[in-house]
Amino acid sequence: MYVRVLTQLRDSGYDVVSSQQLGGLLQMTPAQIRKDLSYFGRFGKQGRGYNVQFLREELRQILGLDRKWPACLIGVGRLGQAIINYPGFVPEGFNVVAAFDSDPEQIARPIGGILVRPMEDLEQAIRESNITIGIVAVPAREAQKVIDQLINAGVRGILNYAPIAPKVSMDIVIRNIDPVLSLQSMTFYLMHEDAIPIIRR
Amino acid sequence: MYVRVLTQLRDSGYDVVSSQQLGGLLQMTPAQIRKDLSYFGRFGKQGRGYNVQFLREELRQILGLDRKWPACLIGVGRLGQAIINYPGFVPEGFNVVAAFDSDPEQIARPIGGILVRPMEDLEQAIRESNITIGIVAVPAREAQKVIDQLINAGVRGILNYAPIAPKVSMDIVIRNIDPVLSLQSMTFYLMHEDAIPIIRR
DNA sequence: TAATGTGAAAACCTTCACAGCT
């Protein structure tokens, strides 16, 4: 979110930004901003603030957002096709370079410029294309199995679209996209407008 | 996640479950499970554990998951169409009962069993159909405006698919679905396998 | 004057450990 806001600021012509202003944009306190940044370096100038362009570049480098991250997709059903055709990944360096499906009907079908391959090819493709991230778009009942296969094949990051809470070891980085869970985590607060939703995003 | 795990347990024929077992399934400590539940009531029996069916019903009621939550969709582009046709919402009580788009070309087109309506109809439709949740699937540059319109029209919960951090007042409940941000929050840990990713999901 | 970077304090959250119930 820091990088995103800094990109916006840069594109709006800002050269310098204070923790105060960043806090306003990110809905955080200025103290939080300064503490966060202080863990990674001393990026600011007292009396002035942070150089937008400089801070943005530093953070992009620290977070690894300045490089390409090849990914593979498992499952080319409705959701999988939407993912592969989603234009938001490539400009941020996330490139789906291979797609797999267990359904023989789907194999060799061209989707979004790549050919769907059988699950047997997984390990080889991951090694060949230096794939570090696996995107899981298979039905819930197959998701844990597929995630295990991806990890066995050498993937260390998982973006999981299946509505389950996958079990993975501590050295695997997993993020879940689960719209139903997101909605279900809102309803309590919709009923109790007096309750303060601490977790806002 | 509690409700989901309890549903699984029920369907697998379990009658009782301990905080120990729940902890195993949810990757949490037994103490955390007991503490969480204790904030809402005393659902367990000492020496025995929690009755699966009973705890599930209680939590569903507390969280408001035992009722219908009519929602509306803004933006019927590629993503919006995928959302409206997604079969996972309805069984959980989240029903998209109205769809809107600012593009006159889309108006009155039937998508997923409902007619696309112009933005002017928003307030009326929200009142008529008791809509409490708005699902935002418009381009980033329009998202904040649309969210403001939804809130003005009376919606209190927002499920936002646009890659922005919307600014909303404290009494609005918002959840963001942002796959790119999810990927971007993984890369640091993919580079530093020694760093412990505290935030795992 | 204006804003950072940072120890210290305050607030918050998780885990421990055990009395007490089944």
Add this chain to the structure above:
DNA sequence: AGCTGTGAAGGTTTTCACATTA
């Protein structure tokens, strides 16, 4: 014997407040 519910302890995170510097 087994497991909950819960004060107290232990950790972690956020905020405060100010010395410091441009």
